Amino acid sequence: MKDPGHYQALKARVRRELDKPQVRRNFRQAMDGIRARRAEQFAEPGYFEALRERARAIRQKALDRLPELLDRLERQLERNGIRVHHAADAAEANALILDLLRRAGARSVIKGKSMVSEETALNEALDDAGIQVIESDLGEYIIQLAHEPPSHIVAPAIHKNRREVAELFREHHPELEYTEDIDRLTGNARQVLRERFACADAGISGVNFAVAETGTLVLVENEGNGRLSTTAPPLHIAITGIEKVVESLDEIPPLLEILTKSATGQPITTYVNFISRPRQPDELDGPREVHLVLLDNGRSRIREDEALAETLRCIRCGACINHCPVYVQVGGHAYGSVYPGPIGSVLEPQRLGLTEMGSLTSACTLCGACGDVCPVGIPLPELINRLRAEAVEPDHVTHVPDAGALRRPGEALVWQLWKTLYGHPGLYRGFTWLATRLSGLTPSRLGPWTRYRSVPRPAARTLHELARAEGIPARARKSDPAKLPAHRGVDDPIPQVQRRTCGNREECIDRFIARQQAVRGEVHRLHDGDWLDWLAKELPRRGVK
Template identity: 45%
Template sequence: MSDAPHAEAEAPDFKTRAGIALADRTLKIAIDRTTNTAETKRAAAVGAFPEFEAARERGRAIKDHVIANLGHYLETFERNATASGAKVHWAADDAEARAIVVRLCREAGARSVTRSKSMLGEEIGLPDALAEAGIERVETDLAEHIIQLAGEHPSHIIWPAMHRTREQVADLFREGHVPPPSAEDPGSMVRSARRVLREKFLGADVGISGANFLIADTGATCTVTNEGNAELTTTPPRVHIVTAGIEKLVPSTAHAFALLRLLVRSATGGEMTQYTTFHRGPKRPGDADGPEEMHIVLVDNGRSRMLGDEFRDMLRCIRCGACMNHCVVYRQIGGHAYGGTYPGPMGAVLTPVLDGLAKSRDLPFACTMNGRCAEVCPVRIPLPTLLRAWRGRSWRENLEPRAMRAGLGLWAWVARRPRLYRLASGLGVRALRLMGKGGWVGSVPLAGGWTAYRDLPRPSGKTFMEQYRGGRK
């Protein structure tokens, strides 16, 4: 679907990427530092908010209502945004979205643009498109600034540089900042980044932002940050460009705040971010500041297609990142192993939509189906159900390797014959027991995918049914 020159196009497959990540001990340290903190803070925030479950239900209802009436709210938003002085552009796919943004930058005579964090921008390949157009891109979010210095893509939708340790960031700043930071403590490094970025904020010709929400009844866009970089990105430049997926719509400002109560608690464990800003049109006569032009690029890129299939519920997503913070797979391999724009459980659902199932079928199969992602999702997206749907589609489209299909066919044949199944499982349990040493099984023939990175507990010597019948006597 995409013809953007993404770096991951030449990358190894998922299993290879996951193997590399599992062998990286520094990566595991970096992931644990952030996800453990995120999980603890979210639990505290939810515990201090007795109405959280009711708020989740309201959030789900708001998003479902918008999805069911998307055409109406898109028309309403365009009408009100245009009335405020903004110009609305429609992009059917990533290529069209990139072309629109690059054209707007060229029309503005832009030599440099500042960009606040936007996963939609990553989805459509905007960083590469700006580079190909010869336009300097400055990432203003601190974590995005870090990965720009490293030449990487985000590994998390909230903390893009979570795969980097503080020590690694210090090395990047020493190499990329002139002058380098005075010390390696977080305060000194933040001050160094602020010094480098402040000049870029004031000199940019165009500021590009995403939008956490699009407000239909006012035509406003809403950004949510803790650093204030979005405000410095959208206010000083002459032109402000917003790129947003069409599913970001909400009916009114009140509905946006209802979802903000869920978003912030789920994402960072706070009650509200430091900066929640609503942008409505360009600068007006008498305004102290603001852009002279405001453009809003509404991107479909597969979302309309999702309206009519079993992945419709994924359009509820408010991009909080809670699913990946609690995912046992993500917490072992990080975000880059997923190979797409969106990592974790949400990425395992969205990447096949964006890149095609044939290229990304390993992602739905990487899930353990433990259900933690669905338990913490603030808008109740049934992520395991959606992942099972991709597995089913993969089977129907004959995308599994022949060996897997043959193996599953043999297992199904045995499973439909209870006596044979009990015999086979009994032999299997006893064979595993013989393979075990010290209470664990480290290697199993034909099961290297399971035992390469984990040991299996040595079975007791009897199957579950044998133990169950023995307990009833």
């Protein structure tokens, strides 16, 4: 194992977050509300499944034709007057944006919500260059004041309650009246941010979808800050991943419908912005320049793997996060990554490598909830399992960086021995016989695994030995097909079976069958090859040809 420190760091973050009962209560309350609202939006049977299949097909088609659509998008954007820039990685993206700001003489930036800018650590890069950045999304502004990263990709300050927000405002804006009322807190934030919008030299935003057909950037939001960030300053810079492209404008409505319902449980967001060009000579408002930075940052490599490429269908709704039992308990900061929750456990190891982020795949119970609610049908549990295998298989042909980085020779040896034992019945019987005789030597602790579990101890006798002691032969005798229980119709009376001790084994079996028939209707006792003969007779009798 090349770097066990990341496992230890993950455990330390988890313990730290679990020691914050108020944060856990905040998450529990918020997640319950979001899940309930989402369920209301998809209450009609079959509605979610049909809409998901349509959204999945749209996103998959775009990924299948990604190079073509990106070329088409760039040509159309340039034709509309929007400059397009390509960035291979985070450093290049930050350098491009910094160069654009310097050329415009910008010293202050108002910024809309953008997870891609979190991915590139854009705020830190601009701050180091002496450019002031103010987040205009209320949640992002709150965590900016707290000097914390987002804990959720849709609701970045979901881990804070109103009292904590009020304390932050009192610390950073003492001129404002202290209040814990949500509406008044929102009003205070609006008062502060309005001044920033008015004097900002540039605005930076993310992009939810980029339409190749028309050269249109689509942004969704609830606060109006996105619209102000992209129209009030004279310079607008949008940044997004290359996978956000779609082919045509008529594909946007179903994507918006399932995005907003899945993300916040709303029928539609308050604001939907379509940006296709900078301000024209006869227009009164809007930016004079619009630039789009298309970030790769490992996405092209991910796309090369047919299975893992499904990750790129993600529309960043956060539904998988909202339904993840691990996330609800530990929160987003425990992951130590830009993208938390199930999507983070899949995307971050592919993006940054298994050495650094492979431990995230262990932050999963494989309950499958994330896959069930994903609005674009990403098989997240299967991908997490795939990455777990990649982490310990150094010889596996893969596009994931650092495959085999978490391989532990001792653990690999144990599994190889297990495989050998279970592949050879004689060895297995010998091993179990020996284990039952030496059960008293089982240690009382088996490392961290037994911190919350009892040590499994071998039974005194094997199952084969118990069967022989009961007189059960190795191969049960064949039953007479004529003695098979007859088919019982739904109107037939249910036999009343009394609970009493069986006289012999056959009586016990017959009584068990009678009880099962009383509950489930029909049981047939078959041994060895009898079932083939029975099936050949029974299917025609029931009208199956």
